[in-house]
Amino acid sequence: MAAQKQAQTRREISARKTGGVRSAPSQSLGKPAEKKQEQKKPTTEQAPYIKTDEINHYIHRISRVLAAGYPVHVTGRAGAGKTALAMEAARDRGRPVTLITGNHEMNNEDLLGGITGVTSTKLVDNFIRQVYKKEVNIKEDWTPGRLVEACEKGHTVIYDEFSRSTAETNNLFLSILEEGLVPLYGTKQKKRYVKVHPEFRILFTSNPEEYAGVFEKQDALMDRLVTMEVHYTQKTMETIVQKRAEVRHKDAKMIWSLLRKIKDATKAENGFVSLRSALMITSVAKKANIALEPDNKDFAEICTDILSGELVRFGGAPDFQQAAAAVRKGLKEVQGE
Numbered sequence: 001m002a003a004q005k006q007a008q009t010r011r012e013i014s015a016r017k018t019g020g021v022r023s024a025p026s027q028s029l030g031k032p033a034e035k036k037q038e039q040k041k042p043t044t045e046q047a048p049y050i051k052t053d054e055i056n057h058y059i060h061r062i063s064r065v066l067a068a069g070y071p072v073h074v075t076g077r078a079g080a081g082k083t084a085l086a087m088e089a090a091r092d093r094g095r096p097v098t099l100i101t102g103n104h105e106m107n108n109e110d111l112l113g114g115i116t117g118v119t120s121t122k123l124v125d126n127f128i129r130q131v132y133k134k135e136v137n138i139k140e141d142w143t144p145g146r147l148v149e150a151c152e153k154g155h156t157v158i159y160d161e162f163s164r165s166t167a168e169t170n171n172l173f174l175s176i177l178e179e180g181l182v183p184l185y186g187t188k189q190k191k192r193y194v195k196v197h198p199e200f201r202i203l204f205t206s207n208p209e210e211y212a213g214v215f216e217k218q219d220a221l222m223d224r225l226v227t228m229e230v231h232y233t234q235k236t237m238e239t240i241v242q243k244r245a246e247v248r249h250k251d252a253k254m255i256w257s258l259l260r261k262i263k264d265a266t267k268a269e270n271g272f273v274s275l276r277s278a279l280m281i282t283s284v285a286k287k288a289n290i291a292l293e294p295d296n297k298d299f300a301e302i303c304t305d306i307l308s309g310e311l312v313r314f315g316g317a318p319d320f321q322q323a324a325a326a327v328r329k330g331l332k333e334v335q336g337e
C-alpha cells in the first residue's frame with residue numbers, strides 16, 4: 001500500500017525553459033536591432049528584379065567563378081545594386097540561399113549556434129509530507145547556427161556587408177574556404193568540426209566607400225576571394241528605375257539627371273547618386289499619384305524629403321535647410337531638359 005501511494009505521489013515534472021543560460025543565436029544574423037526580424041527577403045520577392053544585357057553579363061561572370069568553387073566578392077558604392085545582384089546570382093544556382101548581414105557585434109555564436117535554453121527534468125518524491133527528495137537533471141538545448149546548416153546542406157550564402165564584422169568573426173570563413181571545414185570551437189559540441197558540402201558557395205558584398213563601422217578587411221580572407229566591382233552604366237540604371245517603378249523612360253532619365261546635378265553642384269560623395277534614392281522617389285510619387293514633373297509642387301516636396309537627408313549624409317550639405325535648397329535648385333535645372 002505504501003509502495004502504491006509512493007508511486008501515486010511520485011511525479012515527474014518536465015519543464016522547458018527558454019532563454020536561460022545564453023542568448024539565443026540570431027535568426028537574421030543582422031544588426032542587433034534586427035536580430036529578431038526575419039532574414040532580409042530577396043529582392044524579387046518584394047519587387048521584380050530587372051535584367052538587362054549588362055546585368056545578365058555580370059551574373060554570368062559571377063556564376064562562372066562560383067561554378068569553379070571560388071567565392072566571389074561583389075564590391076561597389078552604396079546603392080549600386082550589389083546585394084540584389086548577389087541574390088540573383090545566388091538564386092541562379094538553384095540551391096537554397098542563406099543571407100548573413102555583417103555587423104560589428106556578430107560573433108561566432110551567431111554563426112555557429114549556441115545554447116538557447118535548458119530542459120530540466122525534475123523528479124519529486126513527497127511520500128513523507130515534510131521530507132521530500134528532489135532530483136533535477138539539466139540538459140542544455142543546442143541550436144545550430146545558420147552558417148553551420150548552410151555549410152552542411154550546401155546552400156549558397158550571401159555574406160552582405162562582411163567588412164562590418166570584426167576580423168575575429170571573419171576568421172571563421174578562412175577555415176571554411178581553405179579547409180572545407182566549419183570549426184565548432186567554443187560551442188561545447190562533441191563534434192569539433194562540420195564538413196562543408198561540395199555544393200556550398202559563398203558571395204561576399206562590401207562597400208569600399210563606407211565611412212563608419214568598417215573594419216580593416218583581412219588580407220588573408222581577401223586573398224581567397226574573386227573581387228568584382230558593380231558599376232552599372234547609365235542605361236542600365238535608367239532601365240531598372242523605368243521597369244521596376246513602371247514609369248516612362250523620360251521620367252527615369254529625369255530622376256538620374258536630377259541626382260547627378262545635385263551631386264555635382266554640392267560635391268556630395270558618389271553614394272548620393274544611388275539606385276535606392278531613385279527608386280524611392282519614383283515609388284513614393286507613383287503611390288501618391290503625383291506626376292513626375294520637376295515643376296510639380298508635390299513632386300518637389302517628395303524629392304526634398306527623400307534627398308535632403310541623403311545629401312547631409314553624403315557630405316553635400318551641412319544641414320537639412322541647405323540640402324533642401326540644393327534639391328530645389330537641382331529641380332529647377334532639370335525643368336528645361
Ligand SMILES: Nc1ncnc2c1ncn2[C@@H]1O[C@H](COP(=O)(O)OP(=O)(O)OP(=O)(O)O)[C@@H](O)[C@H]1O
Pocket residue numbers: 043048049050051055076077078079080081082083084085205207240244275276279
Ligand atoms: N536589377 C535590379 N532590378 C530591380 N531593382 C534593383 C536591381 N538592382 C538593385 N535594385 C534595387 O536597388 C536598391 C539598391 O540595391 P542594393 O540593395 O542591391 O544595393 P547595394 O549596393 O547592396 O547597397 P548598399 O551598399 O547600400 O547595401 C534596392 O532597393 C534593390 O532592390
